[in-house]
Amino acid sequence: MSQEAELGLRDRLAQLSGVKLLRGTKLSAELERLQRQLERLRQDTTDEEIWRSVELARHEKRPYTLDYVERMLDDWFELHGDRARMDDHAVVAGIGSLGGRTIALVGHQKGRDLKERATRNFGMAYPEGYRKAMRTMELAGRHGFPLVTLVDTPGAYPGIAAEQHGQGGAIARSQAAMLRLEVPTVAVVIGEGGSGGAIAIAVADRVLMQEHAIYSVISPEGCASILWRDAAQAKKAASAFKPDAAHCLELGVIDGIVPEPEGGAQIDHDAAAVLLREALVAHLDELAAVAADELRRRRRAKFRAMGVLAHV
Amino acid sequence: MSQEAELGLRDRLAQLSGVKLLRGTKLSAELERLQRQLERLRQDTTDEEIWRSVELARHEKRPYTLDYVERMLDDWFELHGDRARMDDHAVVAGIGSLGGRTIALVGHQKGRDLKERATRNFGMAYPEGYRKAMRTMELAGRHGFPLVTLVDTPGAYPGIAAEQHGQGGAIARSQAAMLRLEVPTVAVVIGEGGSGGAIAIAVADRVLMQEHAIYSVISPEGCASILWRDAAQAKKAASAFKPDAAHCLELGVIDGIVPEPEGGAQIDHDAAAVLLREALVAHLDELAAVAADELRRRRRAKFRAMGVLAHV
Amino acid sequence: MPGVSAAGNIDVSIEHKKSDPSERDGGGGHPNTCPRCGSHYRDDELAEHLRVCPHCGHHFPVKAHERVAQLADPGTFEEEDGDLRSADPLEFFDLKPYVERLAEAELGTGLGDAILTGRTAIEGHPCRIAAMDFSFMGGSMGSVVGERFARACERAAEDAGALISVSASGGARMQEGILALMQLPKTVGAVGELQDAGGVLLSVLAHPTTGGVTASFASLGDVTLAEPGALTSFAGPRVVAQTTREKLPDDFGLAESNFRFGHVDAVVPRAELRATLSRLLRLFGASR
Amino acid sequence: MPGVSAAGNIDVSIEHKKSDPSERDGGGGHPNTCPRCGSHYRDDELAEHLRVCPHCGHHFPVKAHERVAQLADPGTFEEEDGDLRSADPLEFFDLKPYVERLAEAELGTGLGDAILTGRTAIEGHPCRIAAMDFSFMGGSMGSVVGERFARACERAAEDAGALISVSASGGARMQEGILALMQLPKTVGAVGELQDAGGVLLSVLAHPTTGGVTASFASLGDVTLAEPGALTSFAGPRVVAQTTREKLPDDFGLAESNFRFGHVDAVVPRAELRATLSRLLRLFGASR
């Protein structure tokens, strides 16, 4: 972890410690979480740990978007369809109530059993899925609902019809829509944050990753296939491009890590949902204090600054 | 013609006569046109004249959108596709130059020969056609290009896929998009203004009809089929619902009538284009003087007021 | 219906001769006989079951006042703009004069036109409601439907509130000619004013919602619900069949098909409609 | 390429091993031999014909500097941000270190990265241009491509001007890991700033434009042009074929197919590109 990132966390810790404990246990939980994050980040993530995250992020028992919706939201109304061509089941969208606040939520959705996996297309969306997402963003913007997105996809679906219906353009426009929003937005990678299919709904004020989620420009297998012409070298590839949360935080690509129950979210869905909910509420509370146009300005500036450059 | 409408025209005549003839011939042409309009409207349109318009509006030699584009615009770049599914050839869209001003233009397009008629689907659009139109409106709004629409359709296409892809919703949203625009908009019915398929692109600051165009909620044949279960009674139906320009003007649904060459536009495409161009330039000049938000406010108010009501 | 050429395409106008729910299955049965399973009910039996066949679940049509009674908290509904009536700008005359048709429809339904609008509350959430009535000239949209709907939007917009529309319409009202078509942009604009003001339109599609209403406000809900089996299409099935000369899918234009094709958020059985609307009102209200 | 499972779906990242234009037809031919008709040309012959086969019309790839020379008024091009270079935040190492690949690419192409940006004029219309070069690491988009593109947008936005992008890219640059993915929202945001400022993006799709570039700025043009035969798809054809196990249409992802499916405004032969862009610059400029 870079010294700078560590300093940032330490700063925040110090700040929190000095604050009057108005919110009691809540704040001490926040403190504890940061402390723990700090501890973990102090050591470099090992290749084994990276691969462990790849496995856990794809674990077949890992909670999916609707598992969290069910546990985190007090009410939920799912919105269906892109108003043009279909209802893509790889993306769910809706409005719900989180801590007394109505939010809009968009997430990739994988299937648990064989049949649902097919219906959900393994969480790989068609352009129509992103158009459903955009419709929901528009609604959120109009009603001032904060937008929460849950990212969990191997990638956008690489199919014939998906291309013919404009996969690239849909992903580009979905990002543009998120950058235009004047409501607070929080994206959380809850499993696989697979490339363009993920970023389409992850251009948020706060981008978080669960502890064992991965976020990457290419899958380890895809990378290995290109570099070594051997998908079996996936582990080596993962070590090379480091899709784990700690590295993403270090690179400034995400704004925080959401802890999972010991051993991974798949072990205890309820506990994972409590931790996720806590993080969402905390971030939404913070963002609620920022003016709408300022939110947008900062969001744009954040993504504008992404990348590492040298000069001749 | 109602006394009020006649008074309106007379007022405008008086006003024009008193104005200094800065623009020379142009203004006198305007005067002449209004005078002629006034003459014609002074007598009630007969049933024969109404049916004559129905025939001329559908005349197979009548100029279509691209015939006008070719003759009126100094430059033209056609935009294709809805960025989602297809390029609907029943609708053409593009940007071009009209009297030194860049405009966006959207129009229904019928085909001249058998093959083109099939390609253009007889000017009956799918929802994708209206989505192409909306994309063009968005572009016009963003760049401050005035929008000209040319309406010439028997109606939106009543097909299986058209329904499945959301024909009703597309027409509704296209109207909403026109009501949102903050650029000057002029719609001209140049042939058949067929119902929902027409209004989708006709919600403009100024709505004009060519002298022999028709504009109606239902086709004469459709109306006759419902009322008398006999499409052959179309002429009778047309007399009942009066789709001709004079009646539309009288009802306050349109803002003016664009003269055609003697005998109808089909006789002289070039002359028809000159007259249409003159009308468009005159209206765009007038609208250019109005502030953007005021344009929108007035446009909304105009359509808000449409209808004739009684009270208990 | 005799042949309608492509050029004679009906588009938004009423096709109610064909889509009248009581005639949808070859037609002509008693209005309280279930067209799907043949069960017959007394009127009070049907009313008690919200006009849903207890045997097979078929949703019978609901008139505007009964619809409001099904949804509204008792005693909260106050009709607004009930004094508006259609004029007859075209002096339209087919088999009989338009004014006569209007008078007959009013006598038959007790409504001044095909939509009933007013202020109400649903499970304690104040809102406006606009319920259409198919039995008033096929639920066709003329100047009064457009005006009442637009005013309901404006009243709802005043306090950034909610409007619930329940549509049931064969399309635009032919007898008002081009003015009927103008109700499309008029209602579209009104929805825009409501939504720009932070208000919400919850659109419920009842059987049938075709033509102009589909091509205007009914398609612009923040949320769109449909009743099971409700036909919602722009062009009616017969026009489509005649134009395309193709066999239509069995569920052509039905709520379930529209859900599958992405046009409807949920197909809601009538027994759950009130609770669903209440839930949505709560969710949309919580932002204010 | 060995099997890539659905879960190993490549998505935006470079697939340039497969979509390299010189290899597209089974590959390996001399770069100046036409892969379609087999004609062979001297380099100056090809250059004279804008690298379009005079015999069959096949469009050969064009490097960034040559592209600018084809489009710009002579003497008007001034490169901007040429000093930017990629860092190696991941210390990425596959068969060789990323830094070595970068150095080799720079030596081979004379470019600091896969895009060349600057100020120029086309038939007298001042504009910015951003031309990608497939020969620099498969035209992959990393931090420098993103940054140069974003700066070009910002400079164009300053005077509400125009940016012409000519894309040719296998996708995001794997070697920069997640930071490469972040160039998507970065460039998308930059286009937004340009367009919000009243500026215009004219997007030209050259062969091949796949992956991340397709899923960001290249799809956001006010007008989108494509060169004949240019492959533009999000997922590359081989990945699609492997995932779906279906036979792809012959013109899968090609400009002509994308035009038919509504994603491209015009397929413009290279000989007409300059005139077309000039016409568009005039039309878009006339509003200011």
Ligand SMILES: [Zn+2]
């Ligand atoms: Zn029954």
Ligand SMILES: [Zn+2]
């Ligand atoms: Zn050749």
